[in-house]
Amino acid sequence: MLSLCRATGALVLFAAQAILHIFTPPYYGREILRQMLRIGYFSLPVVGLTALFTGAVLALQIYIGGSRFNAEGVVASIVAIGIVRELGPVLGGLMVAGRVSASIAAELGTMRVTEQIDALTTLSTNPFKYLVAPRILAGVLTMPILVAVADTIGIMGGFLVGVNRLNFNASTYIANTVDFLQAGDIISGLIKAAVFGFIITLLGCYHGYNSGRGAQGVGTATTNAVVSASVLILAANYILTEMFFSA
Amino acid sequence: MKPKIELRDVHKSFGAKHVLRGVNLSVQKSESMVIIGGSGTGKSITIKSILGLVRPDKGEVWVDDIRADKARGKQRDALLNKFGMLFQGGALFDSLKVWENVAFRMRRRMSANDARDMAIEKLRRVGLGPDNADLFPAELSGGMQKRVGLARAIADDPEIIFFDEPTTGLDPIMSDVINDLIREVVVEMGATALTITHDMTSVRKIADKVAMLHNGVIQWTGPVGDLDTCGDPYIDQFIHGRAEGPIEALR
Numbered sequence A: 001m002l003s004l005c006r007a008t009g010a011l012v013l014f015a016a017q018a019i020l021h022i023f024t025p026p027y028y029g030r031e032i033l034r035q036m037l038r039i040g041y042f043s044l045p046v047v048g049l050t051a052l053f054t055g056a057v058l059a060l061q062i063y064i065g066g067s068r069f070n071a072e073g074v075v076a077s078i079v080a081i082g083i084v085r086e087l088g089p090v091l092g093g094l095m096v097a098g099r100v101s102a103s104i105a106a107e108l109g110t111m112r113v114t115e116q117i118d119a120l121t122t123l124s125t126n127p128f129k130y131l132v133a134p135r136i137l138a139g140v141l142t143m144p145i146l147v148a149v150a151d152t153i154g155i156m157g158g159f160l161v162g163v164n165r166l167n168f169n170a171s172t173y174i175a176n177t178v179d180f181l182q183a184g185d186i187i188s189g190l191i192k193a194a195v196f197g198f199i200i201t202l203l204g205c206y207h208g209y210n211s212g213r214g215a216q217g218v219g220t221a222t223t224n225a226v227v228s229a230s231v232l233i234l235a236a237n238y239i240l241t242e243m244f245f246s247a
Numbered sequence B: 001m002k003p004k005i006e007l008r009d010v011h012k013s014f015g016a017k018h019v020l021r022g023v024n025l026s027v028q029k030s031e032s033m034v035i036i037g038g039s040g041t042g043k044s045i046t047i048k049s050i051l052g053l054v055r056p057d058k059g060e061v062w063v064d065d066i067r068a069d070k071a072r073g074k075q076r077d078a079l080l081n082k083f084g085m086l087f088q089g090g091a092l093f094d095s096l097k098v099w100e101n102v103a104f105r106m107r108r109r110m111s112a113n114d115a116r117d118m119a120i121e122k123l124r125r126v127g128l129g130p131d132n133a134d135l136f137p138a139e140l141s142g143g144m145q146k147r148v149g150l151a152r153a154i155a156d157d158p159e160i161i162f163f164d165e166p167t168t169g170l171d172p173i174m175s176d177v178i179n180d181l182i183r184e185v186v187v188e189m190g191a192t193a194l195t196i197t198h199d200m201t202s203v204r205k206i207a208d209k210v211a212m213l214h215n216g217v218i219q220w221t222g223p224v225g226d227l228d229t230c231g232d233p234y235i236d237q238f239i240h241g242r243a244e245g246p247i248e249a250l251r
Helices: A002-022 A029-039 A041-069 A072-113 A116-122 A127-164 A170-180 A183-209 A214-245 B043-051 B073-080 B098-102 B112-125 B142-154 B172-189 B200-206 B233-240
Strands: B005-014 B017-027 B032-036 B058-063 B083-086 B160-164 B192-196 B209-214 B217-223
Touching: A002 A127, A002 A183, A029 A041, A029 A072, A029 A127, A041 A072, A041 A127, A072 A116, A072 A127, A072 A170, A072 A183, A072 A214, A116 A127, A116 B043, A116 B083, A127 A170, A127 A183, A183 A214, B005 B043, B017 B032, B017 B043, B017 B209, B017 B217, B032 B043, B032 B200, B043 B058, B043 B083, B043 B160, B043 B192, B083 B142, B098 B112, B098 B142, B112 B142, B142 B160, B142 B172, B160 B172, B172 B192, B172 B200, B192 B200, B209 B233, B217 B233
Parallel strands: B032 B192, B032 B209, B083 B160, B160 B192
Antiparallel strands: B005 B017, B005 B058, B209 B217
16 A cells, blocks of 8 residues: 555656647757657557457447347447547557557667666756657647547448448438537547547656666566556546536 | 775666665775676676666665766756777777767767867877768678777767677787776776776786676675785685686586
8 A cells, every 4th residue: 555655646746747849948848749749640550450440340339238128229329429439539548548648668778778868868868858858749740630539430430330330321320420419529529539649758758767677677567568558548437528518 | 985886785686687786886986997707796786786787676776976876857967978889899889980989979069070079189189080981880800890889989079988899709909909998097087987897918908906707696795906915815815816716507
């Protein structure tokens, strides 16, 4: 219990320091762009495929479930709402947590072990500004874009199954998707994505930066980053959903 | 004369392990001091205490007129600008090309082209051709990585240069090349140098003065020429590499 409190305190202090460095110069624009590419662009295939199959399965399941009480017609709207509010950000977040959080933890952990982080300090460069702040900022800025693309692909997955497999009329499907989707659904999903981007990059940086010595230390840091980011995403998702839709 | 670097009664512990138990050391301007001592005696911690990478539990660290262990913010930035450091494993940034590593500090105040030209000049200074500038560190041999590390350490003409085990892992010929380079750049630049090593060939080549660290304190310090005649039993055992003597060897 005591070690949990200590770890939570250390993480909060790390996050506070990271946020402070995001808003104070110097800024490393090239590093931010590089991380945005790495987090956003290179995660697109895995997040896109996840969204495509999730949308497709969702359409099938809603159709099968809905047919029990003659509600097959709600497939398009429920696929859209389900993807945009929940499955897009959460599944996208979990996939990115597996890919990016692990990669950040492994990279920073290796830099710690090989004294590259100490080298940054001796070169008058604050490691928080150069390593941590650009990654967190890139995560927060990129995840909403990534999830917006994933939402579109997920809805398209549902559309493909709806039209080709379940014989829905294409224009009716699209009309049902657009008509039932509200701005609040989209905005809440994108805010969730930004929060998840913060969690993923923060935990990757935290575990990597504080990595133990040797290959085992880096391995442990990587595992801890993925596990803690995944659990925190699910916990944060519940809290955010309560905040957005409890009224 | 006021020392360039001075450590006064510096203590540092990690849990129950007392690494430094009151280190006192003075390094004069433009002097090349080498700290010798067995593995795990706290040589690296001593250097890291000066750089502020490790905070001493007790004692004072002075660099010029600045209390280095208390320096924060802009004062610490100004202090760090005086230093260059060659790390034991090179500590080159994997994601950056060789020239970007060398020019890392200079990139802030000059264009990419100027920084690249400057980096190529520094690489030439350590015996590496311009064809290496666009390689990544992983594409270089261990000896070449040390040279790039050395080029990065001297790139901004620092007042103080630290060398952490500069010849570890190198063959004897490459070790001699690195020792010569270190001596040359230190003499040429007039920099104050602090080296930690247990390679006695390096000590004799690089040092003006030698300090022996054992049991968390400086056991002996003096000119390199006095090493063989000082009569200190710790020095005598260490420089002759004997298992028998006051320094306990684990068996």
